[in-house]
Amino acid sequence: MPMQEMQIAHHDCGDCPIRHRAVCARCEADELTALEQMKYYRSYQAGQTVIWSGDRMDFVASVVTGIATLTQTMEDGRRQMVGLLLPSDFLGRPGRTTAAYDVTATTDLVMCCFRKKPFEDLMLATPHIGQRLLEMTLDELDAAREWMLLLGRKTAREKIASLIAIIARRDATLRLKAPKGALVFDLPLTREEMADYLGLTLETVSRQISALKRDGVIVLDGKRHVTIPDFDRLLEEAGDDSDGGMPG
Amino acid sequence: MPMQEMQIAHHDCGDCPIRHRAVCARCEADELTALEQMKYYRSYQAGQTVIWSGDRMDFVASVVTGIATLTQTMEDGRRQMVGLLLPSDFLGRPGRTTAAYDVTATTDLVMCCFRKKPFEDLMLATPHIGQRLLEMTLDELDAAREWMLLLGRKTAREKIASLIAIIARRDATLRLKAPKGALVFDLPLTREEMADYLGLTLETVSRQISALKRDGVIVLDGKRHVTIPDFDRLLEEAGDDSDGGMPG
């Protein structure tokens, strides 16, 4: 009988790797103390489901390490990923009692969970959590809109290039490196998960990755390990504006 | 020399048609008074551009009447709508100085604008605006994710049916009617705008609307006036779960 999910020991928020980026980023000492009272950690193995759409959800959480996905499924089984949660990203919605999406751990995952009711009360009582959550939600909305452009208007090749660029950038951000020159990282998603992200089939994903490899845009070592010799070239392939919005 | 945009007289927030739904919904009398100090109205004619992506934006605003769209454009001209703002919806992002998207009035439009700096200050000083804005932003994020499923996985026919259902629902909400039985309303978008919303070409939009008409799912009177004889049938065509999430 395998342990489906694991509760692990509490840690000091001061040592937390996402302390400065998560929903608690702006908290003062007293707010942090209050959060510590209502928090607990949970671990999931790669592939495990965190929660099903429609299930009761009595917590909200921050991703500490690992990656989780949000997906929607239609009655006939068509699936679309609608969220990709990396360390420091927030899961759940204050004021809602059930999950709106399927949440899955795509890698081993550790989350810092807060019991929902106390968390909501703390949000009403102190400003910094709500402020930070608003900021993070606005960022997510921007990301969702970028994603909509990808889904609606980009070609399969552009979609793949865009996804690889997004992952490369996020990976660089988490490791505090500027995405310049050659980049090396692992794809955290299977071909099928990439397909769900991009609104493609896994066969098309595989073919387009092969094509980008053939054309020297990416270098693959195994199925997951990627080297980007020229990030600007990748951005061109992604159809993104080459300049990062820096006029003068 | 046509007047490109018009400033119109101030109105009392108490009389405002979106008073109970907009970002100011939760405000107390004193907060409302503060908002009145920094607000001004602006009108745009159908087709006018409110702001271009990248332009400096020194205000945030609520849509009072009319409809505005947010669109992204790629270098080669491919366009994707990423937001549809109806009355009470919020435009702009506190903490950002430039517009991230092209904003266009698709109908005659009246917006209640707030100078950005004072608005941000008020947000920091009082809780209710930030709380309401968070709630609205989370709703928008949910809508964006539904939209992502549409863009990534639905067929052209399902996309059209979904869009008509969304417009019908929003229209009913604005007029405080439950979307049951026969619904009658006008499409607020041209075929091209629908195409930009749905990630299709305008020809495909036209063909699929004709097909839905032929099959009796919708009844068209002219190009814009729509009657939905059976809303549940429309939802089936849209590929949405038939039950509205009401188990027992």
Place this chain on the structure above:
DNA sequence: CGCCCTTTTGATGTTACTCAACGGTGGTGG
């Protein structure tokens, strides 16, 4: 080694795009 799972590659099919022509409508000016 052999099995299972993921990924790749190939052959064929279908959807929606592209290019093109035409119809309706409202506004403008002769």
Place this chain on the structure above:
DNA sequence: CCACCACCGTTGAGTAACATCAAAAGGGCG
């Protein structure tokens, strides 16, 4: 008043891109 034009929408024919169906090739693990 009517001719003309611009704009929006519809419809048709041919095509390109991606999906589907099918089979085989890695790769990890017992």
